[in-house]
Amino acid sequence: MAITNFRLTTGQYEENFADIHPPFENLTAALVEANRCIFCYDAPCMKSCPTSIDVPKFIKQIATENIKGSAHTIFSSNIMGGGCSKVCPVEKLCEGACVYNLMEEEPIQIARLQRFSTEKAIQEKWPLFTRKPSNGKRVAVIGAGPAGLSCAHVLSREGIDVTIYEKEAKGGGLMTYGIAAYKVTDQFCEDEVNYVLSLGGIEIKYNQELGRDIHLADLQNQYDAVYIGIGVGLARQLGIPGEELEGVVDAISFIYDIRSKDFSEVRVGENVAVIGMGMTAIDAATQAKRLGAKQVTMVYRRTQAEMPCTQVELDIAKLDGCNIIWLAAPQQIIGEDGKVTQLVCSNMVLGEPDASGRRSPVETGETTILDVDMVIKAAGQMPFEALVSGINLQNQYGKIVTAANGVTSIAGVFAGGDCVNGGREVVDAVQAGKDGAAGILNFLSVS
Incomplete structure (x- = not known):
């Protein structure tokens, strides 16, 4: 077993990552x-x-x-x-x-x-919207994802000049870097961003990361208001032995590589285990299979009734040939010469409901051992707690606290999307951008 790239031919990659819908x-x-x-x-x-x-x-x-x-x-x-x-x-x-x-x-x-x-x-390239004349107001938006782009478009329509600061080399955020490539192509993401920008009055400055290249205090001095839409992006760690071994990767990085490189360049194992059962886990598992992994096994500590993904997503994984082990939680990753060889899982049963309302998994004392050469962690994402705390925004474990219409604890600073709610759907981020724009328009007394 080995982790390698170029497992398939160019034609196979094209077929495997063709538009699924x-x-x-x-x-x-x-x-x-x-x-x-x-x-x-x-x-x-x-x-x-x-x-x-x-x-x-x-x-x-x-x-x-x-x-x-x-x-x-x-x-x-x-x-x-x-x-x-x-x-x-x-x-x-x-x-x-x-x-x-x-x-x-x-x-x-x-x-x-x-x-x-x-x-x-x-x-x-239908010009469906007309921008009002510039009114002299300037707003900075941090993040060119769905929340930031949505906010920027609403503001620009009202005559506000918007500058978006984006840490990546392309806009689109989660759409461009965090969703399975067979659902939405890079070209479409680029075309969609360009369509948003075609309204006018919106400029994107790429490779500008908050806390590294730009700073909130500076933006507050330069602009009339600031909107933060930085999303989430830190992978939740498992906290088990062997997590540092070669071959253990997080799903966010794995999907990012698929979306930012040629498919043939992305390395994947022969026998892959994916830990988790959310949408990101499904995207990681199905794409590992489509990259040429012979066997992909999804491991989830609860039952199908409690899974966070939808049945439609689960069916995609099944149709792609992914195996699923319910009621199994990762206990230890075993390696040889610093590389992953096995995943040890505790067999679970369901006990009483936890804070989320789902029944809590309880260990039975028995284990299941999988022979694997790659483990993909998809156990959830965390907000940028250190970054958010460093700019003195009120937050709860990194999630920015906001009032109605994205109002934060700092006057003139607004926020929305995953950095506030912890991670929902793209469409929720779009609405958060609209809400933030409404808050900014009110703050700037622009009707």
């Missing part, structure tokens, strides 16, 4: 699906969308072949509506709320319809 092939196909919608009054699909996209309206616009109007409806609520149509867990949001589910019929394919309109708008 193909779009409608043409307008006719989109029209057929759009005309299934019954355009509910007080639509539950709209209520279940964190950004409150008027779903019946944009679908009706597609049905009447008003594609440009449909895209405007979507982007008015969610400027990242194109990306969200690819990565949102719609089975527990809009499509999960569709009334067709109550009729035991397939729900409207809302995500594919949303993708149809937004992709066309992005590809055709």
Whole structure:
């Protein structure tokens, strides 16, 4: 067993990382699906969308072949509506709320319809918004992820000049660096960021990291307000023996490498264990398999009933051939010559519910041993506690504390997204950006 790259041919990589959710092939196909919608009054699909996209309206616009109007409806609520149509867990949001589910019929394919309109708008570079004349106000946004881009777009539409400071070489944040490559391509992420910037009044300065290249106090002096949307990105450690061995990596770094390098350059083991059962764990496991790992085993300390990922995501992992061991918690990683050889797991049973409401896993005293050459840790992400504490923002274990509309403990400084909530969906970050923009507009007395 060995960790190596170039496990597959170029053609195999292209096939394995092709778009997992193909779009409608043409307008006719989109029209057929759009005309299934019954355009509910007080639509539950709209209520279940964190950004409150008027779903019946944009679908009706597609049905009447008003594609440009449909895209405007979507982007008015969610400027990242194109990306969200690819990565949102719609089975527990809009499509999960569709009334067709109550009729035991397939729900409207809302995500594919949303993708149809937004992709066309992005590809055709439709100028759907007009920016108000510059009013002389300047705002700094830290982070070019969904929260930061959403905030910047709302502010710029109101005539505010926005400068975004981004620590990476590309914008998009989680969309670009943290989601499975078969869900959303690098090219689409770049096109989506460029579409947001096409409004005007927004500049992104790349390779600018908070605490290293830029400092909050300096930005406060230079700008009328500051919005922080730095997300989360520190992998939670397991705290078990052997975690330092070669071959033990965290899922965040693993997925980052896949998104920032050519697929052939990313090293993967032959027998891989993935610890965790969240969306990040699924993305890590499926991509390890698609990179050429012969066997991928997911290890989760609870049962399927308690898993944080959706059934749709779990099905992707199963279809990719990933094995799953329920009720197993990592106890020790064993190595030879400094490299991983085995993962020892404690067999668990479920006890009483914990603070999250899920039943707590309890050790049985028995173990399961897996022969592996790579262990991917996907046991959760942590906020940048040291960074946040260093800039004297009120926080709870690194999560920035905010009041309504992103107001923080420092006047003129606002925050939102994963750095506040600890990590939710992309669409939640987009809404947080909108809320922060509303708070900034109020603070600056811009109506």
